[in-house]
Amino acid sequence: MSEKRTGVFVCHCGNNIAATVDVKKVAETMAQEGTVAFSKDYVYMCSDPGQSSVIEAIKEHRLDSVVVSCCSPNLHEGTFRENAERAGISGFTCEIANIREQCAWVHKDRTEATEKAIKISRSAIRRVAGNKKLDPIAVPVTRRAMVIGGGIAGIQAALDMANAGLDVVLVEKLATIGGHILQLSETFPTLDCSQCILSPKMVEVSRHPKIKLLTYSEVKEVSGSVGNFEVKILKKPTFVDAETCKLCDDCAQVCPQVVSNEHDLGLTARRAIHIPFAQAIPASYTLDEEACLGLNPIRCGKCKDVCEAGAINYDMRPETITENVGAIVVATGFDLYPQEKILEYGAGNVADVLDGLQFERLCSASGPTQGHVKRPSDRTEPKEVVFIQCVGSRDPAQHCAYCSKICCMYTAKHARLYKHHVPDGKAYVFYIDIRSGGKNYEEFVQRAMEEDETVYLRGRVSKLHRTKDGKVRVMGVDTLTGQNVEIDADMVVLALAMQPSQGTADAARTLKIGRDKDGFLAEAHPKLKPVESVTGGIYLAGCAQGPKDIPETVSQASAAASKVLALLSKPTLSHAPTIATVRNSHCTGCEMCVTACPYDAIHLENGKAVVNEVLCEGCGSCSATCLRAAISVRNTSPMQVHEMIEACLSL
Amino acid sequence: MSEQTYEPKIVAFLCKWCSSAGSDLAGVSRIQYPANATPIQVPCSGSVSPMYILSALKKGADGVLVSGCHIGDCHYLEGNYLARRKLHLVKELLQFVGIEENRFRMSWVSAAEGAKFAEVVKEFVDDLRPMGPQEKLKAKRA
Numbered sequence: 001m002s003e004k005r006t007g008v009f010v011c012h013c014g015n016n017i018a019a020t021v022d023v024k025k026v027a028e029t030m031a032q033e034g035t036v037a038f039s040k041d042y043v044y045m046c047s048d049p050g051q052s053s054v055i056e057a058i059k060e061h062r063l064d065s066v067v068v069s070c071c072s073p074n075l076h077e078g079t080f081r082e083n084a085e086r087a088g089i090s091g092f093t094c095e096i097a098n099i100r101e102q103c104a105w106v107h108k109d110r111t112e113a114t115e116k117a118i119k120i121s122r123s124a125i126r127r128v129a130g131n132k133k134l135d136p137i138a139v140p141v142t143r144r145a146m147v148i149g150g151g152i153a154g155i156q157a158a159l160d161m162a163n164a165g166l167d168v169v170l171v172e173k174l175a176t177i178g179g180h181i182l183q184l185s186e187t188f189p190t191l192d193c194s195q196c197i198l199s200p201k202m203v204e205v206s207r208h209p210k211i212k213l214l215t216y217s218e219v220k221e222v223s224g225s226v227g228n229f230e231v232k233i234l235k236k237p238t239f240v241d242a243e244t245c246k247l248c249d250d251c252a253q254v255c256p257q258v259v260s261n262e263h264d265l266g267l268t269a270r271r272a273i274h275i276p277f278a279q280a281i282p283a284s285y286t287l288d289e290e291a292c293l294g295l296n297p298i299r300c301g302k303c304k305d306v307c308e309a310g311a312i313n314y315d316m317r318p319e320t321i322t323e324n325v326g327a328i329v330v331a332t333g334f335d336l337y338p339q340e341k342i343l344e345y346g347a348g349n350v351a352d353v354l355d356g357l358q359f360e361r362l363c364s365a366s367g368p369t370q371g372h373v374k375r376p377s378d379r380t381e382p383k384e385v386v387f388i389q390c391v392g393s394r395d396p397a398q399h400c401a402y403c404s405k406i407c408c409m410y411t412a413k414h415a416r417l418y419k420h421h422v423p424d425g426k427a428y429v430f431y432i433d434i435r436s437g438g439k440n441y442e443e444f445v446q447r448a449m450e451e452d453e454t455v456y457l458r459g460r461v462s463k464l465h466r467t468k469d470g471k472v473r474v475m476g477v478d479t480l481t482g483q484n485v486e487i488d489a490d491m492v493v494l495a496l497a498m499q500p501s502q503g504t505a506d507a508a509r510t511l512k513i514g515r516d517k518d519g520f521l522a523e524a525h526p527k528l529k530p531v532e533s534v535t536g537g538i539y540l541a542g543c544a545q546g547p548k549d550i551p552e553t554v555s556q557a558s559a560a561a562s563k564v565l566a567l568l569s570k571p572t573l574s575h576a577p578t579i580a581t582v583r584n585s586h587c588t589g590c591e592m593c594v595t596a597c598p599y600d601a602i603h604l605e606n607g608k609a610v611v612n613e614v615l616c617e618g619c620g621s622c623s624a625t626c627l628r629a630a631i632s633v634r635n636t637s638p639m640q641v642h643e644m645i646e647a648c649l650s651l
Numbered sequence: 652m653s654e655q656t657y658e659p660k661i662v663a664f665l666c667k668w669c670s671s672a673g674s675d676l677a678g679v680s681r682i683q684y685p686a687n688a689t690p691i692q693v694p695c696s697g698s699v700s701p702m703y704i705l706s707a708l709k710k711g712a713d714g715v716l717v718s719g720c721h722i723g724d725c726h727y728l729e730g731n732y733l734a735r736r737k738l739h740l741v742k743e744l745l746q747f748v749g750i751e752e753n754r755f756r757m758s759w760v761s762a763a764e765g766a767k768f769a770e771v772v773k774e775f776v777d778d779l780r781p782m783g784p785q786e787k788l789k790a791k792r793a
Binding site for chain 2: 072073074100101102103104105106108109112113116123509512514515516517522534535578598617619620621623624633636638642644645646648649650651
């Protein structure tokens, strides 16, 4: 074996590493390693001077491989591999020793941390000694994209991509696109109506020649990888032909089955055959199979009889659709934290205690009361309304630890809308803090206080209950005056926390993308890669990633769209060459690897295993099963791992 | 090495997608844990060959940790199922040759579970300490 010339670059990361790890000692100790021809430490290796020094050292000292002891490879592996390429050696001969996240930041004892940093760095040096020069494998790309979730985030992302010329498949679980935004009455801080913002965009989606809209559909299975995903979608039957349906409402008039209307959050009822709301896209009725008497003319069949257009077809069946796409944007949104979990506020069993979305419906011109705020219990106009913020949010002991971000603003909006509807009414807001960061947000809250005379009480509500005279007694505290406050309100509105939707949880499982401790989808990097998931080719937009308001959601959706456009702008993508490779001399054709491979990327040819370079993802399942060490992942060969183990044990 | 100063040496195989990321999160959250475990990042827990575990013990490790994505969450679809099956057999083999069961550990730590990763290492070190150095498989080198 020719003599190895590795360069070791130890980063101080300002004081992040240097405060705990003796970086000079690490650099000096590494210089003693047999394969190391050069070693240095520097305060910020990722800065321009730091990177330039790596390039210069490679050229000057004729280095053939590089180890950078710094932060997690998730951050700067790409950066330093690019430097290696620029200096004329293969990027795959550069390895990162993570001595920040996995060492300096988790230990306090300087001696111990330095010793561990040495082991980690030495392990990387031993590994890189066995690394081969590799060239990325060019893989053809499917230049189509999929968006999962048809709320404002999904709509924005789909339109941006389609307008740039990309074919887009938009998948929505419900019978219409639109999402939660269509349940809103007006939006802060401008008080423009949500229908006016969104409806034109929904129409644009339905008419766009580049967008294939799949509503009432769920993503069931995803295979493949960045550039080439195969997605299996289950399209549920609506039992109504959208093309033929004339929206006459005759069917709903005769339908005998009445169920709660989800769009109005249970404040109204609908029939089994229904349209979610008048402006739904696609503009068609849907027959809710669960609520229907049985899709059988003998049992009922009234809707079919009355439909003059002949749009109703009981024989529709679920359909599995396969779509091939190069990238996926996940925009699966949020749900409200369940009121049932808030026991001190009656767990959803106290009449006239509503959640924020229900109150939106009451204010909405298209809502159950045509925009007149009325108590659901007796249809009277409430004269005193209490709004409670942070219900379920900022409560690590019992509910969600995080701030749901939008509640301060929408509560101020609720109070203002209420006062506009009921000028002689009184609005109270219980809050912990007011968080109104955003353009014109603080001014909006101030106007709620000053112009609309909303009474803001800084404190929490300990409990509430129904009184005999039909009021809701709210018992709270005003911490600014130190007084207990009791209000007999006509209506109470809870600003419930936002939580990741069920669809978000399902998407995470199907797509194998990570979630954070609260269940929101995890971004690849909190600052530098906020719309990328950890998996290549899968991007995030909207509240599926974390609580956010409409402007932020739209920005993120456009950002995700631009990432997809950049990814799919070239005809080929480079596939990591760190994939399985076979030593024919050792292969006995036992087929253990063929069975172990999750991607069906291995087959036998003339009694020897052959790896499909495009299908192989480099997981190494094959190498762990091979009895003769005949198959292994490039640059993670068993020999390299054994060397790394030795380094970890200071041998 | 006296009982007082004995510090167990652990080799920790962490899958790139979940456990290594979880360990990164422990770092970002500055959660402190003992420095006994030296990480080796592998693509998948399913790529950890039983030979690696034996190799580590032979080279003098007092404990070996393999940590991957939660069952069902494997980035490579089913790698951690393979790991679970295979490494269960390793556990039995180790017992058969007389190695304490607790010297080899598997854990499932997601990218969101920084605190759990720290806890896994902490517990492992605590469990290893009373056992003393692992000599049974350690190669007797000159």
